């Protein structure tokens with residue numbers, strides 16, 4: 001497999017301020033990446049796939065037999081020291097492929113630095129300094145800060161860099177428009193359980209990101225949870241399904257517990273059992289590979305308690321309400337993406 005980082009080749013960039021020699025990937029002249037060529041084509045393909053029951057089969061998977069070659073000197077930065085940066089940093093370090101001395105985090109205040117320092121991660125208040133000293137940079141700040149922060153770092157971004165944004169609703173076009181032409185950008189949508197390495201993460205590659213960049217990201221994130229790649233059109237859906245979906249599950253867990261409290265169980269015990277029920281059901285669903293309807297029917301004794309309860313849930317419209325929740329959250333993510341879009345053309349170099 002081709003080396004991700006090639007000591008023999010340096011490739012400086014006229015618009016960058018990093019003039020010193022840098023280790024960079026052996027990257028040929030940038031081209032639009034293999035799978036997608038035109039945004040409209042990509043969206044049409046994704047739309048078609050979304051109407052196809054076999055969608056799950058077309059998620060781009062890397063070959064587990066040929067994991068990407070990891071450069072142990074790869075330096076990883078996090079702009080933003082919040083929950084998402086911390087969850088991803090913990091997962092990245094768990095792989096053991098990247099020593100904590102190669103990881104740095106930046107934020108304006110020191111209030112979130114302590115937990116990173118406990119991991120052995122360096123801290124700084126300068127985003128520019130972080131970018132200059134890192135190869136792969138996760139941008140993990142709130143979406144409304146993306147324009148300010150990318151404008152601040154753009155002069156420090158060179159062809160050696162891989163920029164990974166986790167900002168909800170900020171499109172690849174916007175990100176690319178705020179960074180130097182042909183910057184390698186990936187858009188990653190994690191969810192909160194990344195904090196306990198049980199996240200569900202979906203990423204899309206930008207125009208100049210190659211398969212090996214995706215493979216590198218997947219490899220780095222392997223301990224954060226499930227990591228999949230798909231077309232960008234799926235990112236907003238993933239936000240509705242999994243980013244927001246976590247909160248939908250919490251609401252359900254709360255309701256389960258409150259049902260038990262209503263029937264006389266102490267609250268603490270009810271919440272603890274509800275949490276374990278959600279966890280156990282989720283683990284069985286994931287590990288069995290069975291369709292949820294099949295598992296559900298396996299719990300239903302004819303005329304028994306579960307089918308009575310399920311009937312009540314259907315009468316309450318849980319299924320329709322949940323589908324609408326995912327739909328509404330997805331639409332909201334799309335709307336946020338559209339709002340961030342004009343900046344792209346304004347800032348493209």
Ligand SMILES: NC(=O)c1ccc[n+]([C@@H]2O[C@H](COP(=O)([O-])OP(=O)(O)OC[C@H]3O[C@@H](n4cnc5c(N)ncnc54)[C@H](OP(=O)(O)O)[C@@H]3O)[C@@H](O)[C@H]2O)c1
Pocket residue numbers: 079080081082083084085106107108109110111112127140141142143145149166167168189190191192243
């Ligand atoms: N949380 C989730 O479940 C979730 C799921 C999917 C995607 N995301 C995305 O992840 C991103 C981060 O979310 P989060 O929950 O981790 O947010 P968070 O906990 O509020 O953390 C935000 C971090 O950004 C830092 N920050 C603010 N201004 C900055 C600046 N100018 N330069 C550098 N850092 C700056 C903050 O610094 P201080 O420490 O000084 O306050 C803080 O550390 C968001 O874009 C969100 O859309 C979150």
